[in-house]
Amino acid sequence: MRKLKKLFEPIKVGQLELKNRMVMLAMGTHLCDGVVNDRLTNYFAERAKGGAGLILVPFSPIYQGYHAPGEIPYFAWHLPGIYEDGLIPDIRSFVSVLHAQSQDVKVAAQIQILDKWAKDKNSPLQWVGPSTVAKPHGPTPRELTVAEIGQIVDQFGEAARRAREAGFDAVELYAGMGFLLNQFLSSLTNKRTDKYGGTPENRAQIVVEIIDSIHKKAGKDYPISCRISGEDLLEEGGNTLEDTSRIAPVLEKAGLNLINVQAGWLESNVAIINFFVPRGAFVYVAEGIKKVVNIPVITAYRINDPFVAEKILAQGRADLIGLGRALIADPEFPNKAREGRFDEIRRCIACTRCIDLVHAHPIVQPVACSVNARVGKEAEYTIKPTQEPKKVLVIGGGPGGMEAARAAVHKGHKVTLVDRSHRLGGAMLLAGVLQPEIPTFIKYLEGQMRRLPVEVKLKTEVTAAFVEKMKPDVVIVAAGGVPRTLDVPGANGPNVLSGRTMLDAMTLHRLPKKGGVGQKLLWRMSAPVMNYGYHPRLINWALRLPFPFKKRVVIIGGGFAGCEMTDVLIDKGKKVTVLEEGPRLGYDVGLSNIWVIKKKIKESGAVVATNAKVVEITKKGVKALVGGSEKFFEGDTVVMALPLQVNDKLSKELEAKGLIVRTVGDAASAGKIMEAVAAGFRASFEI
Numbered sequence: 255m256r257k258l259k260k261l262f263e264p265i266k267v268g269q270l271e272l273k274n275r276m277v278m279l280a281m282g283t284h285l286c287d288g289v290v291n292d293r294l295t296n297y298f299a300e301r302a303k304g305g306a307g308l309i310l311v312p313f314s315p316i317y318q319g320y321h322a323p324g325e326i327p328y329f330a331w332h333l334p335g336i337y338e339d340g341l342i343p344d345i346r347s348f349v350s351v352l353h354a355q356s357q358d359v360k361v362a363a364q365i366q367i368l369d370k371w372a373k374d375k376n377s378p379l380q381w382v383g384p385s386t387v388a389k390p391h392g393p394t395p396r397e398l399t400v401a402e403i404g405q406i407v408d409q410f411g412e413a414a415r416r417a418r419e420a421g422f423d424a425v426e427l428y429a430g431m432g433f434l435l436n437q438f439l440s441s442l443t444n445k446r447t448d449k450y451g452g453t454p455e456n457r458a459q460i461v462v463e464i465i466d467s468i469h470k471k472a473g474k475d476y477p478i479s480c481r482i483s484g485e486d487l488l489e490e491g492g493n494t495l496e497d498t499s500r501i502a503p504v505l506e507k508a509g510l511n512l513i514n515v516q517a518g519w520l521e522s523n524v525a526i527i528n529f530f531v532p533r534g535a536f537v538y539v540a541e542g543i544k545k546v547v548n549i550p551v552i553t554a555y556r557i558n559d560p561f562v563a564e565k566i567l568a569q570g571r572a573d574l575i576g577l578g579r580a581l582i583a584d585p586e587f588p589n590k591a592r593e594g595r596f597d598e599i600r601r602c603i604a605c606t607r608c609i610d611l612v613h614a615h616p617i618v619q620p621v622a623c624s625v626n627a628r629v630g631k632e633a634e635y636t637i638k639p640t641q642e643p644k645k646v647l648v649i650g651g652g653p654g655g656m657e658a659a660r661a662a663v664h665k666g667h668k669v670t671l672v673d674r675s676h677r678l679g680g681a682m683l684l685a686g687v688l689q690p691e692i693p694t695f696i697k698y699l700e701g702q703m704r705r706l707p708v709e710v711k712l713k714t715e716v717t718a719a720f721v722e723k724m725k726p727d728v729v730i731v732a733a734g735g736v737p738r739t740l741d742v743p744g745a746n747g748p749n750v751l752s753g754r755t756m757l758d759a760m761t762l763h764r765l766p767k768k769g770g771v772g773q774k775l776l777w778r779m780s781a782p783v784m785n786y787g788y789h790p791r792l793i794n795w796a797l798r799l800p801f802p803f804k805k806r807v808v809i810i811g812g813g814f815a816g817c818e819m820t821d822v823l824i825d826k827g828k829k830v831t832v833l834e835e836g837p838r839l840g841y842d843v844g845l846s847n848i849w850v851i852k853k854k855i856k857e858s859g860a861v862v863a864t865n866a867k868v869v870e871i872t873k874k875g876v877k878a879l880v881g882g883s884e885k886f887f888e889g890d891t892v893v894m895a896l897p898l899q900v901n902d903k904l905s906k907e908l909e910a911k912g913l914i915v916r917t918v919g920d921a922a923s924a925g926k927i928m929e930a931v932a933a934g935f936r937a938s939f940e941i
Contacts, residue, residue: 256561256596258560258561258564258591258592259564259568260275260564260567260568261274261275261276261560261563261564261567261575261591262274262275262592263275264307265307265550265573265574266550267308267424267477267479267511267512267549267550268424268475268476268477268478268511268512269475269477270360270423270424270477270511272307272308272360272574273307273358273359274305274306274307274588274592275307275563275567275573275574275575276305276306276307276308276563276574276575276577276587276588277306277307277308277309277310277514277552277574277575277576277577278301278306278308278309278310278577278578278581279310279514279554279576279577279578280310280311280312280364280366280426280428280481281312281578281579281582281621282312282332282333282612282613282621283297283332283612283620283621283630284332284611284612284618284619284620284621285297285332285620285621285630286332286333286334287319287332288317288318288319288332288333288334288335289334289335289341289344290334290344290345290347290348292633293630293633294334294348295347295348295351295352296632296633297621297629297630297632298311298348298352299351299352299355299632300585300628300632301581301585302352302353302355302356302359302361303355303356303585304581304584304585304586304587304588304589305356305359305586305587305588305589305591305592306359306577306581306587306588307358307359307360307574307588308359308360308361308362308423308424308574309352309359309360309361309362310362310363310364310426310479310514311334311361311362311363311364312333312334312363312364312366312428313333313334313335313336313345313363313364313365313366313413313417314333314334314335314336314337314365314366314367315336315337315365315366315367315409315410315412315413316335316337316367316371316372316409317335317337317338317372317374317375318333318335318370318372318379332612332618333366334348336363336365336413336416336417336420337375337409337412337413338375339416341416342416342419342420345416345417345420346419346420346421348420349361349420349421349422350421353421360423360424361421361422361423362417362422362423362424362425362426362477362479363413363414363417363420363422363424363425363426364425364426364427364428364481365410365413365414365417365425365426365427365428366427366428366433367406367409367428367433367434367435368433368434369381369382369389369392369395369433369434370382371398371402371406371434373402373405380395380396381393381394381395381396382395382396382397382398382402382434383395383396383397383398383434383437383443384397384398384437384438384443384444384445384446384450384451384457384460385397385443385444385445385446385451387442387443387444387445389432389437389442389443389519389521390488390489390490390519390521391521392521397446400448400450403450403460403463406434406460406464407460407463407464407467408467410427410464410467410468411464411467411468411470411471411472412471413425414467414468414471414472414476414478415468415471415472417472418472418473418476423477424476424477424478424479424511424512425468425472425476425477425478425479426478426479426480426481426512426514427461427464427465427478427479427480427481428481429461429480429481429482429483430481430482430483430516431483431516431518431519431520432483432486432519432520432521435460435461435464436482436483436486436519438450438457438458438459438460438461439454439457439458439461439482439483439493439498439501440457440486440492440493441454441457441491441492441493441497442486442488442490442491442492442493443492444457453500454493454497454498454500454501454504455500455501455504457501458501458504458505461480461505461508462504462505462508465478465480465505465508465509465510466508466509469509474509477511477512478509478510478511478512479510479511479512479513479514479552480505480510480512480513480514481514481515481516482498482501482502482505482513482514482515482516482543483498483515483516483517483518483519484498484515484516484517484536484539484540484542484543485498485517485518485539486518486519486522487517487518487519487522487523487524487526488519488521488522488523489523492519495538495539495542495543498542498543499542499543499545499546502543502546502547503546503547506547506548506549510549511549511550512549512550512551512552512574513543513547513549513550513551513552514551514552514554514576515539515540515543515551515552515553515554515572516536516539516554516555516576517536517539517555523853525850526555527555527556527579527604527606527609527846528604528606528846528847528850529603529604529605529606529689529690529691530821530850531555531556531604532556533556533557533558533559533562534553534555534556534557534562534566535555535556536553536554536555536556537553537566537571537572538571539553540552540553540554540571540572541553541571541572544570544571544572544573550573550574551572551573551574552572552573552574552575552576553566553571553572553574553575553576554575554576554577554578555576556604557575557576557577557580558579558580558583558601558602558604558691558694559601560587560591560596560599561596563575563577579602579604579608579609579623580601580602582602582608582621582623582626582629583600583601583602583603583623583625583626584599584600584601584602584625584626586599587599597697597698597701598698598701598702598705599698600625600626600695600698601625601691601694601695601698602625602691603624603625603689603691603692603694603695603927604691605624605689605691605844605926605927605928606844606846606847607622607623607624607844607926607928608621608622608623608624608629609844609846610844610845610846613845613846622928622932623928624926624927624928624931625695625698625927625931626931627657627931627932627934627935627936628935635935635939637661637664637665637939638665639665639666640665640666640667640941643666643667643668644667644668644726644727644728644941645667645668645670645724645725645726645727645728646659646662646667646668646669646670646726646727646728646729646730646938646941647669647670647672647721647724647726647728647729647730648662648669648670648671648672648729648730648732649672649673649716649721649729649730649731649732649733649904650671650672650673650680650731650732650733650734650919650921651671651672651673651675651677651678651679651680651710651712652679652680652681652682652732652734652919652920652930653680653682653695653699653919653927653930653931653934654680654732654918654919654920654921654930654931654933654934655671655673655680655730655732655733655918655919655934656671656678656699656700656702656703656934657699657930657931657934657935657938658730658732658918658934658935658937658938659671659703659706659708659938660699660702660703660706660708660938661934661935661938661939662730662938662941663706663707663708664706665938665939665941667728667938667941668707669707669708669709670708670709670710670711670724670726671703671708671709671710671711672710672711672714672716672720673710673711673712673714674712674713674714674715674716675712675713676712676713677712677788678696678699678700678703678710678712679696679699679700679788680732680734681734681753681920682695682696682927683696683788684753684756685818685927686790687790687793687794687797687822688794688818688819688821688822689818690790690791690794692790692927693790695927716733716904717904718904718907718908718911721908721913722911726913727914728914728915728916728941729908729913729914729915729916730915730916730917730918730934730937730938731902731904731905731908731915731916731917731918731921732917732918732919732921732930732934733901733904733921734898734901734919734920734921735898735899735900735901735919735920735921735924736898736899736900736901737752737753737754737894737896737898737899738894738896738897738898738899739894739896740810740868740871740894740896742868742869742870742871743870743871744870744871744872745871745894747871747872747873747892748873749871749873749889749890749891749892750871750892750893750894751802751803751891751892751893751894752893752894752895753815753894753895756802794822797822797823797826798826798827802891803823803826803828803891803893804890804891805828805829805890806828806829806831806875806888806889806890806891807823807828807829807830807831807889807890807891807892807893808830808831808832808833808875808876808887808888808889808891808892808893809823809830809831809832809833809892809893809895810833810868810876810892810893810894810895810896811832811833811834811835811894811895811896811897812832812833812834812836812838812839812840812841812862812864812895813834813840813841813842813843813895813896813897814840814842814843814926815895815896815897816832816834816893816895817832817839817840817843817847817848817851819893819895820832820851820855820860821851821854824854824855824858824860829860830855830858830860830861831860831861831862831863831876831887831888831889832855832860832861832862832863833863833866833868833876833878833887834862834863834864834865834866835865835866835867835868836864836865837864837865838864839852839855839862839864840852861887863878863880863885863887865880865881866878866879866880866885867879867880869884871892874888874889875887875888875889875892876889876892897924898920898924899924900920900921900922900923900924901920901921902917902921902922905917905921916937916940918930918933918934918936918937919933919934
């Protein structure tokens with residue numbers, strides 16, 4: 255078994271010793287409205303129990319809830335506050351719960367002011383900054399006066415004092431992602447000519463003064479971390495790694511004990527957190543800062559594998575590993591890594607759904623996770639063994655079905671999972687070819703089916719008669735959705751493919767009967783290879799070949815599936831056209847991903863037509879009505895990437911026979927992995 259050594263070495267941050275090198279990064283959750291509550295406590299307690307050496311919890315040093323009647327509160331209102339002493343008792347209780355989860359876990363408060371600031375609880379929030387220079391795509395802020403900067407410094411110092419009184423082991427300042435302190439550090443937004451502007455060293459003055467304020471109010475022995483953007487990654491300018499390498503030593507000299515290095519701003523035009531980004535892609539930024547300081551450095555971004563983390567530490571590129579979404583996906587990541595249970599780690603698939611939810615506009619939503627249905631509902635979704643075990647039949651081996659089976663077994667039920675295919679995974683098998691992190695989730699769920707007492711029956715068609723013969727107490731139908739087709743000439747032509755065509759071939763359920771003898775032979779030869787030797791990366795690489803997608807590809811459907819297919823085929827050198835019948839490309843793609851996809855499409859020269867109604871498909875391409883005019887789009891291969899339709903025929907048959915049926919995933923309503931997993935878990939939890 256491979257060993258992890260560096261990841262579990264202790265390390266000192268000031269006088270504080272951490273038991274290992276894993277740090278849970280502070281992330282927005284929107285699980286509270288301005289004060290700590292049970293939901294937030296349960297969320298962090300689960301992660302404190304999971305084995306990380308340090309847990310960072312975001313707090314606001316100012317009151318963020320001021321808003322006019324009828325006005326939506328500023329989204330930072332969902333940060334717990336630490337702006338007055340009256341909040342200390344509840345925060346102390348919160349910290350005590352986290353410490354109680356493990357004798358070794360340490361907990362720190364991250365103090366952050368985002369874009370808006372108020373001098374006191376009764377003052378309205380205002381967009382402020384070091385200068386009257388707007389961030390990209392943002393409003394022009396009001397320039398802070400020297401007196402107001404002094405107030406902000408004092409607010410941070412007071413917040414740190416309260417944090418120590420509440421029992422936090424350390425405090426972190428948030429000076430990254432383009433928020434207020436980062437705007438002072440950045441040459442793009444800081445044009446001041448006083449002591450707070452000019453050189454990188456001067457731009458760091460506000461943070462230096464905050465560190466001094468914390469020393470005075472919370473004690474010189476109180477450990478202080480600072481999260482900074484090592485590079486701003488902005489088109490218009492901003493700090494480079496060279497600039498930040500001049501700032502970091504200034505902060506260390508002021509008394510900083512730890513530097514937490516991230517990359518970019520929210521407004522960066524570089525993909526940072528998406529699945530498009532290789533694992534550990536931004537370690538170089540932390541590595542650059544580590545070269546100029548003598549205090550520990552945290553690195554982060556796209557690290558969801560313990561061996562990637564171990565390699566970074568072993569190479570001396572950073573001292574600690576920041577884990578964000580990895581601990582949302584699996585709070586037990588550190589414990590499982592320490593115990594060598596690597597295949598049991600439920601890895602983050604970098605879909606960014608969690609981030610899209612908490613940044614939704616205008617109404618933000620609580621954090622959730624595609625692969626972990628319990629996120630934000632840790633107390634409500636605590637699985638307890640049932641006193642009345644039931645016989646549960648799960649139909650479908652995709653994400654919803656396997657999650658339902660897993661949860662049902664943990665409740666003590668006797669579970670049988672049946673799927674018509676030769677292997678488990680469902681639609682994720684095809685998705686895993688397009689999105690490189692999804693295979694890790696397939697592997698996790700397959701492993702759970704092997705480890706747990708789940709009876710799995712593959713290559714089995716399920717009918718109402720089959721179900722009656724099984725005599726289950728409860729049936730969970732997770733059979734997937736039905737592909738939508740177009741009622742136009744040529745829709746079933748030899749040059750037309752769909753996700754279902756590919757999936758059926760990959761699972762040997764049904765080989766395509768399209769094209770001439772040569773094409774049929776290629777399908778017959780390739781399908782067993784795709785199924786028995788399911789290697790998503792190899793299949794992805796093979797998409798550059800002229801089979802099954804020829805050089806010119808027309809994709810009908812510009813939603814999530816169509817966008818992902820477009821992204822991959824562009825990389826394979828195909829000439830792509832996307833036809834979307836609605837007004838917007840990527841209408842169901844989250845904000846974190848759609849801008850990257852659109853940028854890539856634009857740079858590739860791919861053709862996009864919205865409000866395009868397909869009227870005919872020919873051997874040479876697709877005819878469509880666009881803006882009332884008929885246009886022809888050339889293509890050798892046409893791909894149907896339309897939304898799935900409900901597949902509830904079997905469910906209705908079984909219900910008519912008096913059986914207890916729960917329908918989940920695409921069989922109930924079209925969705926993504928998050929919806930399927932959540933529905934599967936909930937269906938079993940409620941049995």
